Amino acid sequence: MSATIFVHEFRARLKSVIIWSASLTALVIFLFSIYPSFSEEAALIQQMMSRFPPALLEAFGMNKLDLSSLLGFFGFLFVFVQLCLAIQAGNYGFGLVSIEESELTADFLLSKPVSRTQALASKLLAALSSLLLTELVIWADTYITIGLFGGGREYSASTLILILVSMTILQLFFLSVGLVISLLVRRVRNVTPYSLGLGFGTYVLAAFSGILGEAKLEYITPFKHLDPSYIIKNGAYDTPLALINGAVTLIALGVSYWRYIRRDIPAVS
Protein backbone atom coordinates (compact mmCIF):
# COMPACT_ATOMS: atom_id res chain seq x y z
CA MET A 1 0.00 0.00 0.00
CA SER A 2 1.40 3.33 -1.01
CA ALA A 3 -0.13 6.44 0.59
CA THR A 4 1.20 8.57 -2.20
CA ILE A 5 -0.66 6.63 -4.92
CA PHE A 6 -3.78 6.46 -2.78
CA VAL A 7 -3.94 10.24 -2.37
CA HIS A 8 -3.23 10.84 -6.05
CA GLU A 9 -5.91 8.38 -7.18
CA PHE A 10 -8.49 9.58 -4.68
CA ARG A 11 -8.00 13.18 -5.72
CA ALA A 12 -8.23 12.32 -9.39
CA ARG A 13 -11.69 10.85 -8.78
CA LEU A 14 -13.01 13.50 -6.42
CA LYS A 15 -14.80 15.49 -9.11
CA SER A 16 -16.50 12.37 -10.43
CA VAL A 17 -17.57 11.43 -6.87
CA ILE A 18 -19.13 14.86 -6.36
CA ILE A 19 -21.06 14.65 -9.63
CA TRP A 20 -22.33 11.11 -8.95
CA SER A 21 -23.27 11.97 -5.36
CA ALA A 22 -25.11 15.14 -6.35
CA SER A 23 -27.01 13.40 -9.18
CA LEU A 24 -28.00 10.47 -7.00
CA THR A 25 -29.07 12.77 -4.17
CA ALA A 26 -31.30 14.63 -6.59
CA LEU A 27 -32.68 11.35 -7.98
CA VAL A 28 -33.64 10.03 -4.54
CA ILE A 29 -35.24 13.33 -3.43
CA PHE A 30 -37.08 13.78 -6.71
CA LEU A 31 -38.50 10.25 -6.90
CA PHE A 32 -39.33 10.01 -3.21
CA SER A 33 -41.09 13.39 -3.23
CA ILE A 34 -43.95 11.68 -5.15
CA TYR A 35 -44.42 9.21 -2.29
CA PRO A 36 -46.90 11.32 -0.22
CA SER A 37 -49.41 11.33 -3.08
CA PHE A 38 -48.87 7.58 -3.58
CA SER A 39 -49.52 6.75 0.05
CA GLU A 40 -52.65 8.91 0.25
CA GLU A 41 -54.22 7.48 -2.87
CA ALA A 42 -53.15 3.90 -2.21
CA ALA A 43 -56.41 2.34 -3.39
CA LEU A 44 -56.38 4.36 -6.61
CA ILE A 45 -52.77 3.42 -7.33
CA GLN A 46 -53.49 -0.29 -6.80
CA GLN A 47 -56.36 0.01 -9.25
CA MET A 48 -54.14 1.71 -11.83
CA MET A 49 -51.37 -0.84 -11.39
CA SER A 50 -53.74 -3.71 -12.00
CA ARG A 51 -54.31 -2.35 -15.51
CA PHE A 52 -50.58 -2.41 -16.34
CA PRO A 53 -49.33 -5.44 -18.29
CA PRO A 54 -48.03 -7.94 -15.73
CA ALA A 55 -44.77 -8.33 -17.67
CA LEU A 56 -44.00 -4.64 -17.16
CA LEU A 57 -44.68 -4.89 -13.45
CA GLU A 58 -42.44 -7.94 -13.28
CA ALA A 59 -39.66 -6.20 -15.14
CA PHE A 60 -39.54 -3.36 -12.64
CA GLY A 61 -40.21 -5.62 -9.70
CA MET A 62 -43.33 -3.62 -8.91
CA ASN A 63 -45.62 -6.61 -8.48
CA LYS A 64 -43.70 -7.74 -5.43
CA LEU A 65 -43.73 -4.33 -3.80
CA ASP A 66 -46.53 -2.51 -2.05
CA LEU A 67 -45.92 0.97 -3.40
CA SER A 68 -48.11 2.57 -0.78
CA SER A 69 -45.81 1.42 2.03
CA LEU A 70 -42.74 3.54 2.70
CA LEU A 71 -40.11 0.85 2.16
CA GLY A 72 -42.06 -0.58 -0.78
CA PHE A 73 -41.86 2.74 -2.54
CA PHE A 74 -38.22 3.21 -1.56
CA GLY A 75 -37.43 -0.25 -2.91
CA PHE A 76 -39.01 0.72 -6.22
CA LEU A 77 -36.84 3.83 -6.63
CA PHE A 78 -33.79 2.12 -5.20
CA VAL A 79 -33.51 -0.07 -8.30
CA PHE A 80 -32.59 3.05 -10.28
CA VAL A 81 -30.07 4.07 -7.64
CA GLN A 82 -28.55 0.59 -7.92
CA LEU A 83 -28.25 0.94 -11.68
CA CYS A 84 -26.39 4.25 -11.34
CA LEU A 85 -24.13 2.89 -8.60
CA ALA A 86 -23.32 -0.09 -10.82
CA ILE A 87 -22.28 2.17 -13.67
CA GLN A 88 -20.17 4.35 -11.37
CA ALA A 89 -18.39 1.32 -9.86
CA GLY A 90 -17.97 -0.19 -13.33
CA ASN A 91 -16.39 3.04 -14.52
CA TYR A 92 -13.84 2.98 -11.72
CA GLY A 93 -13.18 -0.72 -12.19
CA PHE A 94 -12.66 -0.60 -15.95
CA GLY A 95 -10.54 2.53 -15.63
CA LEU A 96 -8.48 1.47 -12.62
CA VAL A 97 -5.44 0.40 -14.60
CA SER A 98 -6.58 0.83 -18.20
CA ILE A 99 -6.75 4.65 -18.18
CA GLU A 100 -3.18 4.81 -16.98
CA GLU A 101 -2.17 2.38 -19.71
CA SER A 102 -4.04 4.02 -22.58
CA GLU A 103 -2.73 7.46 -21.58
CA LEU A 104 0.70 5.85 -21.21
CA THR A 105 1.35 7.21 -17.74
CA ALA A 106 1.80 3.67 -16.42
CA ASP A 107 5.49 3.90 -17.35
CA PHE A 108 5.87 6.85 -15.02
CA LEU A 109 4.09 5.16 -12.12
CA LEU A 110 5.67 1.73 -12.38
CA SER A 111 9.22 2.99 -12.86
CA LYS A 112 8.90 4.37 -9.32
CA PRO A 113 9.97 2.22 -6.38
CA VAL A 114 6.60 0.52 -5.87
CA SER A 115 5.64 -3.09 -6.50
CA ARG A 116 2.73 -4.03 -8.72
CA THR A 117 0.95 -5.37 -5.64
CA GLN A 118 1.33 -2.04 -3.84
CA ALA A 119 0.19 -0.09 -6.90
CA LEU A 120 -2.90 -2.26 -7.42
CA ALA A 121 -3.83 -2.35 -3.73
CA SER A 122 -3.52 1.43 -3.42
CA LYS A 123 -5.57 2.00 -6.54
CA LEU A 124 -8.28 -0.41 -5.37
CA LEU A 125 -8.47 1.17 -1.93
CA ALA A 126 -8.66 4.66 -3.41
CA ALA A 127 -11.48 3.61 -5.75
CA LEU A 128 -13.27 1.86 -2.90
CA SER A 129 -12.98 4.98 -0.74
CA SER A 130 -14.46 7.06 -3.54
CA LEU A 131 -17.37 4.63 -3.79
CA LEU A 132 -17.89 4.58 -0.02
CA LEU A 133 -17.97 8.36 0.00
CA THR A 134 -20.71 8.35 -2.63
CA GLU A 135 -22.64 5.76 -0.61
CA LEU A 136 -22.24 7.81 2.56
CA VAL A 137 -23.90 10.75 0.83
CA ILE A 138 -26.77 8.47 -0.21
CA TRP A 139 -27.16 7.17 3.36
CA ALA A 140 -27.53 10.71 4.67
CA ASP A 141 -29.73 11.71 1.76
CA THR A 142 -32.04 8.71 2.31
CA TYR A 143 -32.69 9.47 5.98
CA ILE A 144 -33.22 13.18 5.29
CA THR A 145 -35.58 12.48 2.37
CA ILE A 146 -37.61 9.93 4.38
CA GLY A 147 -37.82 12.49 7.18
CA LEU A 148 -39.09 15.13 4.76
CA PHE A 149 -41.54 13.12 2.64
CA GLY A 150 -42.21 9.97 4.68
CA GLY A 151 -45.15 11.52 6.51
CA GLY A 152 -44.02 9.86 9.74
CA ARG A 153 -45.03 6.39 8.52
CA GLU A 154 -43.68 3.30 10.21
CA TYR A 155 -40.99 1.24 8.51
CA SER A 156 -38.48 -1.43 9.49
CA ALA A 157 -35.25 0.38 10.34
CA SER A 158 -33.16 -2.80 10.08
CA THR A 159 -34.48 -3.61 6.60
CA LEU A 160 -33.58 -0.11 5.40
CA ILE A 161 -30.08 -0.60 6.76
CA LEU A 162 -29.81 -3.92 4.89
CA ILE A 163 -30.88 -2.20 1.67
CA LEU A 164 -28.35 0.59 2.11
CA VAL A 165 -25.52 -1.79 3.04
CA SER A 166 -26.22 -3.71 -0.18
CA MET A 167 -24.88 -0.66 -2.07
CA THR A 168 -21.36 -1.50 -0.94
CA ILE A 169 -21.66 -5.16 -1.93
CA LEU A 170 -23.05 -4.21 -5.34
CA GLN A 171 -20.36 -1.62 -6.04
CA LEU A 172 -17.58 -3.97 -4.96
CA PHE A 173 -18.98 -6.46 -7.45
CA PHE A 174 -18.94 -4.02 -10.37
CA LEU A 175 -15.57 -2.56 -9.37
CA SER A 176 -13.86 -5.95 -9.37
CA VAL A 177 -15.68 -7.40 -12.37
CA GLY A 178 -14.89 -4.24 -14.36
CA LEU A 179 -11.25 -4.52 -13.32
CA VAL A 180 -10.92 -8.18 -14.23
CA ILE A 181 -12.54 -7.66 -17.65
CA SER A 182 -10.20 -4.75 -18.36
CA LEU A 183 -7.26 -7.02 -17.59
CA LEU A 184 -8.56 -9.93 -19.67
CA VAL A 185 -9.42 -8.12 -22.89
CA ARG A 186 -6.63 -6.93 -25.15
CA ARG A 187 -6.90 -3.24 -24.46
CA VAL A 188 -9.58 -0.91 -23.09
CA ARG A 189 -9.37 2.42 -24.88
CA ASN A 190 -12.57 4.00 -23.60
CA VAL A 191 -14.10 3.08 -20.27
CA THR A 192 -17.68 4.35 -20.65
CA PRO A 193 -19.02 1.88 -23.25
CA TYR A 194 -17.76 -1.01 -21.15
CA SER A 195 -19.25 0.17 -17.87
CA LEU A 196 -22.57 1.12 -19.48
CA GLY A 197 -22.66 -2.24 -21.24
CA LEU A 198 -21.96 -4.17 -18.06
CA GLY A 199 -24.38 -2.09 -15.95
CA PHE A 200 -27.32 -2.05 -18.38
CA GLY A 201 -26.62 -5.58 -19.61
CA THR A 202 -26.93 -7.15 -16.18
CA TYR A 203 -29.86 -4.85 -15.35
CA VAL A 204 -31.78 -6.00 -18.43
CA LEU A 205 -30.98 -9.61 -17.51
CA ALA A 206 -32.49 -8.99 -14.10
CA ALA A 207 -35.61 -7.51 -15.72
CA PHE A 208 -35.89 -10.48 -18.09
CA SER A 209 -35.50 -13.00 -15.34
CA GLY A 210 -38.53 -11.30 -13.74
CA ILE A 211 -40.59 -11.47 -16.93
CA LEU A 212 -39.61 -15.00 -17.89
CA GLY A 213 -39.74 -16.26 -14.34
CA GLU A 214 -36.45 -17.88 -15.25
CA ALA A 215 -34.69 -18.69 -12.01
CA LYS A 216 -31.34 -19.52 -13.61
CA LEU A 217 -30.82 -15.95 -14.75
CA GLU A 218 -30.87 -14.91 -11.11
CA TYR A 219 -27.51 -16.54 -10.62
CA ILE A 220 -25.69 -14.33 -13.07
CA THR A 221 -27.14 -10.89 -12.48
CA PRO A 222 -25.98 -8.93 -9.43
CA PHE A 223 -29.23 -6.97 -9.38
CA LYS A 224 -31.05 -10.17 -8.46
CA HIS A 225 -28.38 -11.12 -5.95
CA LEU A 226 -29.34 -7.99 -4.02
CA ASP A 227 -32.93 -7.53 -5.13
CA PRO A 228 -34.49 -4.84 -2.87
CA SER A 229 -37.96 -6.39 -3.16
CA TYR A 230 -36.61 -9.66 -1.76
CA ILE A 231 -34.89 -7.82 1.09
CA ILE A 232 -38.07 -5.88 1.94
CA LYS A 233 -40.27 -8.95 1.83
CA ASN A 234 -37.97 -11.14 3.94
CA GLY A 235 -36.09 -8.59 6.03
CA ALA A 236 -32.89 -10.38 4.97
CA TYR A 237 -30.63 -11.01 1.99
CA ASP A 238 -31.22 -14.00 -0.26
CA THR A 239 -28.26 -15.79 1.31
CA PRO A 240 -27.23 -18.18 -1.51
CA LEU A 241 -27.43 -15.42 -4.12
CA ALA A 242 -25.57 -12.93 -1.90
CA LEU A 243 -22.86 -15.55 -1.39
CA ILE A 244 -22.58 -16.08 -5.14
CA ASN A 245 -22.15 -12.33 -5.49
CA GLY A 246 -19.39 -12.22 -2.88
CA ALA A 247 -17.66 -15.22 -4.43
CA VAL A 248 -17.63 -13.64 -7.90
CA THR A 249 -16.14 -10.46 -6.41
CA LEU A 250 -13.39 -12.39 -4.66
CA ILE A 251 -12.56 -14.48 -7.72
CA ALA A 252 -12.49 -11.36 -9.92
CA LEU A 253 -10.08 -9.68 -7.50
CA GLY A 254 -7.87 -12.75 -7.34
CA VAL A 255 -7.68 -13.14 -11.11
CA SER A 256 -7.05 -9.38 -11.51
CA TYR A 257 -4.13 -9.53 -9.13
CA TRP A 258 -2.69 -12.58 -10.88
CA ARG A 259 -3.00 -10.91 -14.30
CA TYR A 260 -1.71 -7.54 -13.20
CA ILE A 261 1.55 -8.65 -11.60
CA ARG A 262 2.42 -10.64 -14.74
CA ARG A 263 1.38 -7.91 -17.11
CA ASP A 264 3.57 -6.27 -19.75
CA ILE A 265 2.90 -2.56 -19.57
CA PRO A 266 2.12 -1.38 -23.10
CA ALA A 267 4.18 1.39 -24.68
CA VAL A 268 4.14 3.24 -27.95
CA SER A 269 6.39 1.71 -30.56
Next chain:
Amino acid sequence: MSVIEVTNLTKYYGKSRGIVDVSFSEEEGEIFGFIGPNGAGKSTTIRLLLSLIHPTSGSAKVFGKDVTTHGPVIRRDIGYLPSEVFYYEGMKVIDLLKYSASFYGKNCTERMHELSEYMELELNRRISDLSYGNKKKVGIVQGLLHSPKLLFLDEPTSGLDPLMQRKFFDLIREENKRGVTVFFSSHILGEVQRLCTRVGIIREGKIVEISDIRSLQKNNYKKVSVTAEGLDQKAFDLPGVTNIQSENGTVHFFFKGNINAMLKKITSQKVADVTIEEPTLEEIFMHYYE
Protein backbone atom coordinates in the same frame (compact mmCIF):
# COMPACT_ATOMS: atom_id res chain seq x y z
CA MET B 1 31.34 -3.69 -9.68
CA SER B 2 28.82 -4.27 -12.46
CA VAL B 3 25.80 -2.04 -12.08
CA ILE B 4 23.96 -3.71 -14.94
CA GLU B 5 24.43 -7.35 -15.82
CA VAL B 6 22.33 -8.76 -18.63
CA THR B 7 22.55 -12.47 -19.48
CA ASN B 8 20.95 -14.00 -22.57
CA LEU B 9 17.94 -11.75 -22.20
CA THR B 10 15.17 -12.49 -24.68
CA LYS B 11 11.79 -10.86 -25.10
CA TYR B 12 9.06 -11.77 -27.54
CA TYR B 13 5.76 -9.90 -27.66
CA GLY B 14 3.61 -12.82 -28.66
CA LYS B 15 5.28 -13.77 -31.92
CA SER B 16 6.94 -10.46 -32.68
CA ARG B 17 10.55 -10.02 -31.75
CA GLY B 18 11.67 -7.63 -29.03
CA ILE B 19 15.24 -8.62 -28.25
CA VAL B 20 17.03 -11.93 -28.68
CA ASP B 21 19.78 -13.34 -26.50
CA VAL B 22 21.17 -9.98 -25.39
CA SER B 23 24.13 -10.05 -23.00
CA PHE B 24 26.24 -7.16 -21.77
CA SER B 25 27.30 -5.48 -18.57
CA GLU B 26 27.94 -1.95 -17.43
CA GLU B 27 30.42 -0.96 -14.75
CA GLU B 28 29.82 1.59 -12.04
CA GLY B 29 30.51 5.16 -13.15
CA GLU B 30 30.39 4.35 -16.86
CA ILE B 31 28.39 6.11 -19.54
CA PHE B 32 27.30 3.28 -21.77
CA GLY B 33 25.93 4.13 -25.19
CA PHE B 34 23.28 1.86 -26.61
CA ILE B 35 22.97 2.47 -30.33
CA GLY B 36 20.54 1.12 -32.85
CA PRO B 37 17.90 2.23 -35.31
CA ASN B 38 14.22 2.51 -34.42
CA GLY B 39 12.70 -0.84 -33.52
CA ALA B 40 16.05 -2.51 -32.82
CA GLY B 41 15.09 -3.21 -29.20
CA LYS B 42 16.64 -0.33 -27.25
CA SER B 43 13.48 0.62 -25.38
CA THR B 44 12.59 -3.04 -24.86
CA THR B 45 15.92 -3.57 -23.10
CA ILE B 46 15.42 -0.56 -20.83
CA ARG B 47 11.82 -1.49 -20.05
CA LEU B 48 12.95 -5.02 -19.15
CA LEU B 49 15.55 -3.60 -16.78
CA LEU B 50 12.83 -1.50 -15.11
CA SER B 51 10.54 -4.59 -14.99
CA LEU B 52 7.81 -2.75 -16.84
CA ILE B 53 7.77 -5.85 -19.01
CA HIS B 54 8.80 -9.40 -18.19
CA PRO B 55 11.50 -11.37 -20.00
CA THR B 56 10.62 -14.40 -22.11
CA SER B 57 13.91 -15.97 -21.06
CA GLY B 58 17.29 -14.99 -19.68
CA SER B 59 17.94 -12.73 -16.73
CA ALA B 60 19.06 -9.27 -15.79
CA LYS B 61 20.59 -7.86 -12.65
CA VAL B 62 20.82 -4.25 -11.55
CA PHE B 63 22.93 -3.35 -8.50
CA GLY B 64 23.54 -7.11 -8.24
CA LYS B 65 19.84 -7.87 -7.72
CA ASP B 66 17.51 -9.69 -10.08
CA VAL B 67 15.13 -7.22 -11.74
CA THR B 68 12.08 -9.49 -11.72
CA THR B 69 12.22 -10.20 -7.99
CA HIS B 70 13.74 -7.01 -6.55
CA GLY B 71 12.14 -4.38 -8.79
CA PRO B 72 10.94 -1.93 -6.14
CA VAL B 73 14.25 -1.86 -4.23
CA ILE B 74 16.24 -1.43 -7.44
CA ARG B 75 14.02 1.36 -8.73
CA ARG B 76 14.65 3.42 -5.60
CA ASP B 77 18.03 4.36 -7.08
CA ILE B 78 17.05 4.58 -10.72
CA GLY B 79 16.14 7.62 -12.75
CA TYR B 80 14.29 7.00 -15.99
CA LEU B 81 13.69 9.33 -18.89
CA PRO B 82 11.50 7.56 -21.45
CA SER B 83 11.79 8.26 -25.17
CA GLU B 84 8.18 9.39 -25.35
CA VAL B 85 7.06 11.33 -22.30
CA PHE B 86 3.48 11.03 -21.08
CA TYR B 87 2.26 12.58 -17.86
CA TYR B 88 -1.08 13.17 -16.17
CA GLU B 89 -2.44 15.88 -18.46
CA GLY B 90 -4.60 17.64 -15.88
CA MET B 91 -1.76 18.16 -13.41
CA LYS B 92 0.48 21.15 -12.97
CA VAL B 93 4.20 20.64 -13.49
CA ILE B 94 4.96 21.34 -9.84
CA ASP B 95 2.33 18.82 -8.65
CA LEU B 96 3.65 16.14 -10.96
CA LEU B 97 7.20 16.70 -9.73
CA LYS B 98 6.02 16.59 -6.12
CA TYR B 99 4.10 13.39 -6.83
CA SER B 100 7.22 11.92 -8.38
CA ALA B 101 9.36 12.99 -5.42
CA SER B 102 6.89 11.56 -2.88
CA PHE B 103 7.83 8.01 -3.92
CA TYR B 104 11.40 8.27 -2.69
CA GLY B 105 10.80 9.05 0.96
CA LYS B 106 13.30 11.87 1.09
CA ASN B 107 13.24 15.61 0.64
CA CYS B 108 13.89 16.40 -3.01
CA THR B 109 12.54 19.97 -3.02
CA GLU B 110 15.86 21.74 -3.28
CA ARG B 111 17.19 19.56 -6.11
CA MET B 112 13.85 19.84 -7.88
CA HIS B 113 14.01 23.64 -7.94
CA GLU B 114 17.68 23.62 -8.87
CA LEU B 115 17.04 21.35 -11.85
CA SER B 116 13.91 23.19 -13.00
CA GLU B 117 15.75 26.47 -12.93
CA TYR B 118 18.68 25.01 -14.83
CA MET B 119 16.45 23.46 -17.48
CA GLU B 120 14.31 26.64 -17.63
CA LEU B 121 11.15 24.78 -16.76
CA GLU B 122 8.07 26.75 -15.67
CA LEU B 123 6.56 25.02 -12.67
CA ASN B 124 3.10 26.52 -12.63
CA ARG B 125 1.94 25.47 -16.06
CA ARG B 126 -0.40 22.60 -16.79
CA ILE B 127 1.12 19.51 -18.39
CA SER B 128 -1.54 19.63 -21.13
CA ASP B 129 -0.37 23.13 -22.14
CA LEU B 130 3.27 22.11 -22.60
CA SER B 131 5.02 21.62 -25.92
CA TYR B 132 6.82 18.35 -26.54
CA GLY B 133 10.19 19.90 -25.71
CA ASN B 134 8.87 21.24 -22.43
CA LYS B 135 7.36 17.88 -21.52
CA LYS B 136 10.77 16.40 -22.16
CA LYS B 137 12.21 18.88 -19.66
CA VAL B 138 9.65 17.71 -17.09
CA GLY B 139 10.90 14.21 -17.83
CA ILE B 140 14.50 15.22 -17.21
CA VAL B 141 13.75 16.94 -13.88
CA GLN B 142 11.48 14.08 -12.79
CA GLY B 143 14.18 11.54 -13.61
CA LEU B 144 16.93 13.35 -11.73
CA LEU B 145 15.30 14.99 -8.73
CA HIS B 146 15.83 12.08 -6.34
CA SER B 147 19.58 11.92 -7.09
CA PRO B 148 19.56 8.38 -8.54
CA LYS B 149 22.67 6.21 -8.81
CA LEU B 150 21.75 4.86 -12.23
CA LEU B 151 20.17 6.80 -15.07
CA PHE B 152 18.29 5.29 -17.99
CA LEU B 153 18.09 7.80 -20.81
CA ASP B 154 16.04 6.60 -23.75
CA GLU B 155 16.65 8.91 -26.72
CA PRO B 156 16.72 11.83 -24.33
CA THR B 157 17.47 14.70 -26.69
CA SER B 158 14.52 14.38 -29.09
CA GLY B 159 12.43 17.52 -28.86
CA LEU B 160 15.13 19.60 -27.15
CA ASP B 161 16.65 22.54 -29.01
CA PRO B 162 20.46 22.47 -29.54
CA LEU B 163 21.07 24.90 -26.67
CA MET B 164 19.04 22.76 -24.28
CA GLN B 165 20.73 19.62 -25.59
CA ARG B 166 24.09 21.07 -24.65
CA LYS B 167 22.87 22.06 -21.20
CA PHE B 168 21.45 18.57 -20.80
CA PHE B 169 24.75 16.93 -21.76
CA ASP B 170 26.60 19.14 -19.28
CA LEU B 171 24.13 18.06 -16.63
CA ILE B 172 24.64 14.39 -17.42
CA ARG B 173 28.44 14.80 -17.38
CA GLU B 174 28.18 16.47 -13.98
CA GLU B 175 26.00 13.68 -12.63
CA ASN B 176 28.49 11.18 -14.00
CA LYS B 177 31.37 12.96 -12.25
CA ARG B 178 29.49 12.49 -8.99
CA GLY B 179 29.57 8.75 -9.66
CA VAL B 180 26.24 8.25 -11.41
CA THR B 181 26.19 5.41 -13.92
CA VAL B 182 24.45 6.29 -17.17
CA PHE B 183 22.77 4.01 -19.69
CA PHE B 184 22.27 6.12 -22.79
CA SER B 185 20.19 4.85 -25.67
CA SER B 186 20.22 6.75 -28.92
CA HIS B 187 20.20 6.53 -32.66
CA ILE B 188 22.10 9.79 -33.02
CA LEU B 189 25.75 8.78 -33.10
CA GLY B 190 27.24 12.22 -32.70
CA GLU B 191 25.85 12.57 -29.20
CA VAL B 192 26.92 9.08 -28.20
CA GLN B 193 30.41 9.87 -29.48
CA ARG B 194 30.49 13.04 -27.38
CA LEU B 195 29.30 11.48 -24.17
CA CYS B 196 29.94 7.77 -23.92
CA THR B 197 32.97 5.73 -23.01
CA ARG B 198 31.69 2.40 -24.24
CA VAL B 199 29.04 1.45 -26.74
CA GLY B 200 26.85 -1.49 -27.58
CA ILE B 201 25.36 -1.71 -31.03
CA ILE B 202 22.01 -3.44 -31.38
CA ARG B 203 20.42 -4.49 -34.61
CA GLU B 204 17.16 -6.36 -35.12
CA GLY B 205 17.09 -7.33 -31.46
CA LYS B 206 20.63 -8.70 -31.34
CA ILE B 207 23.85 -7.17 -30.06
CA VAL B 208 26.29 -6.95 -32.97
CA GLU B 209 29.19 -5.24 -31.23
CA ILE B 210 30.21 -4.09 -27.77
CA SER B 211 33.33 -2.04 -27.66
CA ASP B 212 35.27 0.80 -26.16
CA ILE B 213 34.44 3.85 -28.23
CA ARG B 214 38.14 4.58 -28.95
CA SER B 215 39.05 1.09 -30.00
CA LEU B 216 35.92 0.94 -32.09
CA GLN B 217 37.27 3.86 -34.05
CA LYS B 218 40.94 2.82 -33.98
CA ASN B 219 40.73 -0.85 -34.78
CA ASN B 220 38.34 -0.13 -37.52
CA TYR B 221 39.13 0.88 -41.04
CA LYS B 222 40.67 4.22 -42.00
CA LYS B 223 39.08 6.67 -44.32
CA VAL B 224 41.58 7.50 -47.09
CA SER B 225 41.39 10.15 -49.82
CA VAL B 226 44.21 10.52 -52.37
CA THR B 227 44.48 13.22 -55.03
CA ALA B 228 47.10 12.63 -57.73
CA GLU B 229 47.71 13.30 -61.39
CA GLY B 230 46.42 10.66 -63.81
CA LEU B 231 45.20 8.57 -60.92
CA ASP B 232 43.46 5.29 -61.62
CA GLN B 233 41.38 3.78 -58.83
CA LYS B 234 42.64 0.34 -59.86
CA ALA B 235 46.00 1.33 -58.37
CA PHE B 236 44.51 0.79 -54.92
CA ASP B 237 43.14 -2.63 -55.56
CA LEU B 238 44.52 -4.10 -52.33
CA PRO B 239 42.94 -6.57 -49.94
CA GLY B 240 41.17 -4.56 -47.20
CA VAL B 241 39.99 -1.78 -49.46
CA THR B 242 36.26 -1.16 -49.64
CA ASN B 243 33.80 1.44 -50.87
CA ILE B 244 36.20 2.77 -53.46
CA GLN B 245 35.01 5.82 -55.40
CA SER B 246 36.77 8.30 -57.65
CA GLU B 247 35.70 11.83 -58.32
CA ASN B 248 37.54 14.73 -60.04
CA GLY B 249 40.94 13.07 -59.81
CA THR B 250 40.45 12.15 -56.13
CA VAL B 251 40.01 8.59 -54.96
CA HIS B 252 38.13 7.88 -51.69
CA PHE B 253 38.04 4.51 -50.00
CA PHE B 254 37.99 2.72 -46.67
CA PHE B 255 40.96 0.63 -45.69
CA LYS B 256 41.54 -1.94 -43.01
CA GLY B 257 44.86 -3.80 -42.99
CA ASN B 258 48.60 -3.14 -43.03
CA ILE B 259 49.00 0.63 -43.18
CA ASN B 260 52.62 0.38 -44.47
CA ALA B 261 51.55 -1.48 -47.57
CA MET B 262 48.99 1.19 -48.19
CA LEU B 263 51.51 4.01 -47.68
CA LYS B 264 53.86 2.41 -50.22
CA LYS B 265 51.04 2.29 -52.71
CA ILE B 266 50.30 5.94 -52.13
CA THR B 267 53.94 7.13 -52.40
CA SER B 268 54.28 5.35 -55.73
CA GLN B 269 51.83 7.92 -57.08
CA LYS B 270 52.44 11.58 -57.86
CA VAL B 271 50.42 12.69 -54.88
CA ALA B 272 49.00 16.22 -54.75
CA ASP B 273 47.02 15.73 -51.55
CA VAL B 274 46.30 12.91 -49.11
CA THR B 275 44.19 12.50 -45.98
CA ILE B 276 43.98 9.45 -43.78
CA GLU B 277 41.44 9.79 -40.96
CA GLU B 278 39.49 7.79 -38.46
CA PRO B 279 35.97 7.19 -39.57
CA THR B 280 33.17 8.85 -37.62
CA LEU B 281 30.96 6.61 -35.54
CA GLU B 282 28.30 7.34 -38.12
CA GLU B 283 30.34 5.65 -40.83
CA ILE B 284 31.20 2.68 -38.64
CA PHE B 285 27.58 2.39 -37.77
CA MET B 286 26.43 2.42 -41.38
CA HIS B 287 28.94 -0.33 -41.99
CA TYR B 288 27.18 -2.53 -39.42
CA TYR B 289 23.84 -1.91 -40.96
CA GLU B 290 24.69 -2.51 -44.57
